[in-house]
Amino acid sequence: MKYIPLLKVSLKALRSNKSRALLTMLGVIIGVAAVILLVSIGNGLKTFITKQLEDLGSNLVVVLPGEIDVKNFSFSAGSQAALAGLATSKLKIIDAENIKRDVPLLEETVAITLSNSVVRFGNESKISQVIGTTDNYTKVRNSPLREGEFFTQKDVDSARRIAVLGATVAKDLFGDKSPLGEKIFIGDFPYEVIGVLEEKGAMGFINVDEQTIIPVTTAQRQLNLDNVNMIYGQVASPDEVSAAIKEVDQVLSTRLEKDDYTVVDQKEVLSAISSILSVITISLGGTAAISLLVGGIGIMNIMLVSVTERTREIGLRKALGATPETILAQFLIEAVILSIGGGLIGIVFGVTGSLLLNLIFPMTLIWWSVILAFFVSVAVGLLFGTMPAMRAAKLDPIDALRYE
Amino acid sequence: MANNTKNNVLLKLSNVEKVYRMDGISIKALDGISLMIKAGEFVAITGASGSGKSTLMHIIGCLDTPTNGEVFLDGQKVSDFSERQLAVVRNQKIGFVFQQFNLLARTSALENVALPLIYSDLLESKIEEKAKEALNRVGLSDRLHHHPNQLSGGQQQKVAIARALVTNPSLILADEPTGNLDSKSGQEILKVFQQLNQQGNTIIFVTHNQQVAANAQRIIKIKDGKIEEK
Numbered sequence: 164m165k166y167i168p169l170l171k172v173s174l175k176a177l178r179s180n181k182s183r184a185l186l187t188m189l190g191v192i193i194g195v196a197a198v199i200l201l202v203s204i205g206n207g208l209k210t211f212i213t214k215q216l217e218d219l220g221s222n223l224v225v226v227l228p229g230e231i232d233v234k235n236f237s238f239s240a241g242s243q244a245a246l247a248g249l250a251t252s253k254l255k256i257i258d259a260e261n262i263k264r265d266v267p268l269l270e271e272t273v274a275i276t277l278s279n280s281v282v283r284f285g286n287e288s289k290i291s292q293v294i295g296t297t298d299n300y301t302k303v304r305n306s307p308l309r310e311g312e313f314f315t316q317k318d319v320d321s322a323r324r325i326a327v328l329g330a331t332v333a334k335d336l337f338g339d340k341s342p343l344g345e346k347i348f349i350g351d352f353p354y355e356v357i358g359v360l361e362e363k364g365a366m367g368f369i370n371v372d373e374q375t376i377i378p379v380t381t382a383q384r385q386l387n388l389d390n391v392n393m394i395y396g397q398v399a400s401p402d403e404v405s406a407a408i409k410e411v412d413q414v415l416s417t418r419l420e421k422d423d424y425t426v427v428d429q430k431e432v433l434s435a436i437s438s439i440l441s442v443i444t445i446s447l448g449g450t451a452a453i454s455l456l457v458g459g460i461g462i463m464n465i466m467l468v469s470v471t472e473r474t475r476e477i478g479l480r481k482a483l484g485a486t487p488e489t490i491l492a493q494f495l496i497e498a499v500i501l502s503i504g505g506g507l508i509g510i511v512f513g514v515t516g517s518l519l520l521n522l523i524f525p526m527t528l529i530w531w532s533v534i535l536a537f538f539v540s541v542a543v544g545l546l547f548g549t550m551p552a553m554r555a556a557k558l559d560p561i562d563a564l565r566y567e
Numbered sequence: 568m569a570n571n572t573k574n575n576v577l578l579k580l581s582n583v584e585k586v587y588r589m590d591g592i593s594i595k596a597l598d599g600i601s602l603m604i605k606a607g608e609f610v611a612i613t614g615a616s617g618s619g620k621s622t623l624m625h626i627i628g629c630l631d632t633p634t635n636g637e638v639f640l641d642g643q644k645v646s647d648f649s650e651r652q653l654a655v656v657r658n659q660k661i662g663f664v665f666q667q668f669n670l671l672a673r674t675s676a677l678e679n680v681a682l683p684l685i686y687s688d689l690l691e692s693k694i695e696e697k698a699k700e701a702l703n704r705v706g707l708s709d710r711l712h713h714h715p716n717q718l719s720g721g722q723q724q725k726v727a728i729a730r731a732l733v734t735n736p737s738l739i740l741a742d743e744p745t746g747n748l749d750s751k752s753g754q755e756i757l758k759v760f761q762q763l764n765q766q767g768n769t770i771i772f773v774t775h776n777q778q779v780a781a782n783a784q785r786i787i788k789i790k791d792g793k794i795e796e797k
Contacts (some may be wrong), residue, residue: 168685168694179673479669482630483730484658484686486651560630564669 164489166496173497176469187465188505190458191543195509195536196516197451202532203517205444207525209437216433223303223429224269224407226262226394226415228252230422252390253423256379258415259297259394265414268398268407271299274391276382282375283348284336291332291375293349295382295391301360303397306371311343311358314378322380326354330362331372349375352385404428448532452539458505459543466498466551477555478563491556498548499541506540576639577737577769578604578627583636583646585622585792596622597633598792604771606737609764611772611780614789621742623789624773628661628740629653641737658686662731664741668723670715670730676702677711680729687734701733702726705759721752728759732768739763739770745779757782 177184259274276295281288298316301307314325326347333342342356354377363371383389398407408426415424477490510533517526585597596619604610614620625631626638629645638646645656670679681698702708705725715723724744731739745753764770772783780786788795
């Protein structure tokens with residue numbers, strides 16, 4: 164079989180109807196571009212969220228109230244209530260102190276209360292997440308100060324009414340003015356601003372810039388409660404996290420019931436989220452792959468039309484000695500040229516699209532998705548080209564020559 | 568020219584039958600045809616429409632196989648051949664000339680003539696040279712790059728004859744070659760066939776036109792699927 168003349172015949176047939184060829188390729192172009200773009204979006208999202216979670220603070224052991232199964236994302240009724248409100252949490256500051264004392268792996272422990280309050284300065288007010296915590300919070304949470312200072316152990320012990328503002332809170336209440344030393348109201352109580360955190364931007368579910376931080380003791384006194392929402396513990400290296408979790412669990416179990424608390428680590432949360440995002444990426448890619456399938460059906464459709472239109476030509480070629488395999492090859496080549504052409508154009512659109520969109524949205528171009536999309540488009544051409552090509556190959560030369 | 572020495576048996580049919588089944592009814596298109604054609608002959612097969620002459624032409628042209636009986640072409644028993652083998656025989660041994668010319672539109676005379684060669688064993692680099700040679704033989708060496716719609720009916724049929732000649736076949740099979748031409752062009756085409764025959768080519772005409780058939784050395788009349796005795 165002479166492939167170069169066959170290729171020339173196929174190219175000539177496609178050239179004689181350029182707009183039809185282009186429209187047929189459009190299905191594959193859109194399919195391939197969509198696969199590349201959507202996989203980029205899914206992976207971009209994964210990279211972005213993973214990075215944000217890592218930024219929250221590394222090597223963390225987190226104690227949450229109630230029973231939570233992070234891997235299966237199931238929350239007991241108690242844990243939901245505990246996350247919603249401080250009142251139902253059984254965790255206390257003493258637990259943070261106990262684990263700090265009894266688990267040597269922990270370098271720091273931080274107890275935290277969470278509540279939402281109106282924060283007011285003069286006529287400006289906004290709702291902020293108020294975090295009650297201890298003096299070592301910034302170390303564990305990896306949130307440095309832009310100006311002023313954080314409160315000290317002494318401030319916590321004496322439950323002083325002092326506050327450190329998130330960047331957005333400071334900007335909304337004070338504009339460009341420095342808030343240091345100013346008096347603000349959190350709920351009905353006056354506080355003195357002693358520091359402002361550096362701007363960090365929204366990180367996953369938590370926006371540090373929207374927070375107001377006060378001593379945990381002050382928060383408890385104001386809310387008239389002695390429990391906390393969560394405890395963070397920091398270990399020296401990620402390898403020590405699982406060992407620390409076991410020990411923390413042991414220490415906590417002496418004072419608390421098993422369903423009163425859950426010890427989780429960032430890694431577990433990360434792997435759970437990243438597995439969800441992988442599923443999302445695959446389903447996005449799969450959805451796009453359906454359009455590739457539709458593109459393949461478009462190729463099959465136009466190839467069937469082409470075979471019917473060229474019935475006489477096929478009859479002639481057979482009479483002149485073309486074997487069924489040669490005819491099959493000729494039409495398969497034509498279908499594959501359409502799908503490869505569409506695939507290559509689709510790759511150009513998909514790659515430039517994801518590189519451009521990366522400027523406004525986190526996109527990570529994955530090279531395997533480009534290679535995969537290309538091979539899938541070749542396969543689509545072969546798969547959907549086969550039926551029309553077989554039909555051409557099976558034509559009876561006598562009938563085909565008579566075809567009007 | 569043809570690689571057969573004159574007077575050797577080129578084509579032999581013995582007791583060839585062709586039965587078509589349509590809606591459960593059998594129609595006998597050919598009913599025991601036996602004939603022999605020697606290399607270098609110029610034969611016309613004639614008959615009214617429905618006589619079976621088209622079916623006979625398809626079997627001689629290796630486009631179809633008989634239901635019963637044997638067909639030998641150039642010593643090969645082609646009646647037993649597979650579709651694939653028949654394609655090769657058509658390519659190597661038979662040159663077709665059709666009533667409708669059957670040239671590819673928007674394709675130059677040269678490319679049209681080269682068409683059978685791309686299905687042959689000939690080296691690709693030799694294809695153009697061979698095609699030019701064939702066009703030269705029918706006197707169209709100045710029309711190599713013309714498309715069919717730029718040629719007259721007679722010229723188109725000459726291109727088709729060149730296409731039939733280009734593989735140097737054992738047999739040229741022409742189906743009503745002058746049927747679509749005016750009488751002057753028809754005469755010219757018949758003259759080309761006469762010349763080719765004088766150069767040693769074996770030619771079979773299939774026609775219902777007695778005047779055209781008269782150009783041949785021998786006439787085989789078909790009626791109701793049988794050879795009519797003279």
